[in-house]
Amino acid sequence: MNPTDTSDPNYFHRVVDCQWACPAHTNVPEYIRLIAQGRYSDAYMSNRESNVFPGILGRTCDRPCEPACRRSRIDGSPVAICRLKRVASDLRGDIADRLPVIPSSKSGRRVVCVGAGPASLTVANDLMPLGYDVVILEQHDQAGGLMRTNIPAFRLPAEVIDEEIATIVDMGVELRLNTPVASLRSLLEQDFDAVFIGTGAPRGKDLDVPGRHESDRIHIGIDWLESVAFGHTEKIGERVLIIGVGNTAMDCCRSSLRLGGTDIKVMARRPRSFFKASSWELEDAEEEGVEILVNHAPTRFVIEDGRLVGMEFQRLDWDEQARHSTVLDTVVIPCDDVILAIGQENAFPWIERDLGLEVGEWDMPVVDPVTFQSSLPGVFFGGDSAMGPKNIIWAVEHGHQAAISMHNHCEGIPVGSRPPQGINLVSQKMGLAEWSYHNDYNPSTRQRMQHVELTRRFQSIGTEVEVGFSAEQTAREVQRCLNCDIQTVFQAPLCIECDACIDICPVQCLTITENGDEPDLRTRLMAPAKNLDQALYVSAALPQTGRVMVKDEDLCVHCGLCAERCPTAAWDMQKFELLIPLAVSTPIPVAT
């Protein structure tokens, strides 16, 4: 193999598994260390820089970082990254004076965002410090998008949303509520330098089987949750069937329990391993007594005397990959209400089709995946409206990228010209055997989130279920983080091939051996490198024998012992910081 190029920001970034997996590349190990030091406001601000809504995300994030976490490859469970984010948010002090400064003299640029969901709010957050006038148009009387209308208050209290949205709106955003946009044409005719469309994926999928239109006790999940959130729906029947087993279904079943439902069944077509819902959402629903029935395909609503009395299902037998099924028999399950939670779709009834805005498959606008610009220059999309339903953290990342593009567009820079990522590497050596971070491995197991007792939980839909980590739990959980951003940095010319680093490594990451191609090298290491998702570091030829130092990044616990036992400081532990470009880091062209 050729020597690894560690000046490529992607190399060390990949080692920080959580940060690499996070759509917004939140600097997870850094904020966890700050929490460990009790620096909650610093931890909050470090989060906010990339993910904008630490309090909201600390409760609701889809957390792609956790399945990626190296700790799960070491002891089976990831660091509770999301819960720690909430700790930072709950315990932080006043951060008002640490927010970006909004220039008092404006740049004269005016942009408009349609919809006040996380995507639009991120655009506003990124452009306000650059002197923009940002107008947000929202059809509802509150901002927040699905975070407000669909994520139930027992998972995400209103105050948390209020506070983090206020932080952005208070930058001077012109938020116009109760303002549905009915025509893109009329918007384009107004005096805006760029338009951002963050209207989400507002339509819940329907299930057109017999009986669908014969009862008013059949609900579309996201509409029903919205009417619960706005207080229009306060009750549901005792026996409720939820069709579908994604995250929306989990919110529907748990909300039903709080509105009078006692016998709640979630009906899944396929076996459990094919469920879309996150494991923790399933766990929480089952803890509350929701029953999940697998291999049931809905066929019709059973209506008697104009009243919904049940639903008919085929019971299926699936093959191993759950691709083909055979029908075993048909059953009717009695119920009072049915909630359909089988997915969301995009819909843009207000975008005229003769504007030149190209629309592709499934009636989705054609959007550039890097710049988020549509085929109409100056019109950008982001969040669920751009790529279909995803989640909050993706909406935020789209917002960041769209903001860069909008700024480029306004400054006359090609939207495709993206500011590059940078890196900082700083040695953490404090003395002969002393590091600036806590380098020891802590064997604590993952801390379990405590929940409010079941009896108290159902009294009000606004009672937050998760109580947050205790001080003791936080203290243990922070030490589970393996500090993957403290990188092992090697200098081949210094190595005398004494093997000290190889002998001391507790997880057999390191090998000095003859070079070879990657598949061959992977079999010749101290421990075979079987995880192909993880990189091999290969050094330049070593001075004494011409062999190479190889590191399998897979299981390194960043204990620093290799660097400590190296007599020549060929290894060093250096903190890696990824410099993530945001709109503010876009170079402003010099006037000529």
Added chain:
Amino acid sequence: MPSIVKPMVTHPGLERNALGLSIRDYEGGMSTLCAGCGHDSVTAAITHALWESGTPPHMIAKLSGIGCSAKTAAYFARGAHGFNGCHGRMPPIATGASAANRDLLCIGISGDGDSLSIGLGHLAHLVRRNVRMVYVIENNGVYGLTKGQFSASADVGSTTKRGEANHLQPIDPIFLGLSVGATFLARGFSGDKRQLVPIFRAAMAHRGLAIIDVISPCVTFNDHEGSTKSYLFTRQHDVQMTVTDFVPPAEEISATIPDEGVVSIPMHDGATLRFRTVPDGYDPTDRMAVIEHLLSARGRGEIVTGLLYIDEQSSDLHELGNTTYRPLTQVPYDKLCPGSAALAGVGFR
């Protein structure tokens, strides 16, 4: 001192030996030697060989004297017995331990100062008695622990870190062994575990005293340009005399190895040692030939490594002394100590 002890976190794919133990179970306390000391690498090689051999840790006895090298007995096999004696006095202690229980795997860890300076006399008698043990000399040419004075293995003309040359003749433990009847003599290099681990395994299976002289650079006091025991010098002058494969008795080997230059030696415990000799016709069982080879290599300034001499025919301490098969701890007290009356009889015979 390192900031932390090597944490007990392990590679999830860690292999287990026949006892179900991983290599981590054969480790010991955290080393306090200088970072990069060759002795730590020797420790790692011993750890590996012990794990491979599947010896139960409680059947191992670690014996040592004084020196950085001697300290390393604490850094492997934490479940083993251990005795840290006076400087140069490990051989008599080891003789006693071995005599008392022939089932123990005795491992002596010594240095060039410990064995060839202050302890030379004891070592010679250990060889004569062919005490059944593995005797490792971690040879760095200096007294590491006392800050780098020349030891008895320093070569003529090699210098200290500050530049003073040594004028005294070195004692080579391999020649010493050949002259007083050693039955297993090998030389390795701490920087080459590929060679060292099979040598240790062979030594553990040898019925008699196995001396392994391991060039183990003192990174702090003797890894400079004037040294003949540095990493670089050893790498530049190392000539592998034999390449050793240790074939344990349990494993049936069906592949045929090309015969050219291969010498197979059946060992007492049923294992086989297979030598591929590097120079033509090197026969590690022919004492005269070995002496001749080594002398001429020395003349060329070469450091020869490998298992250099082996004799599986000679009797060891137990056969020579007709010792009991039962460990002395299990021999009933009245047999161990026949009483004053019987002793009085012995005294006045």
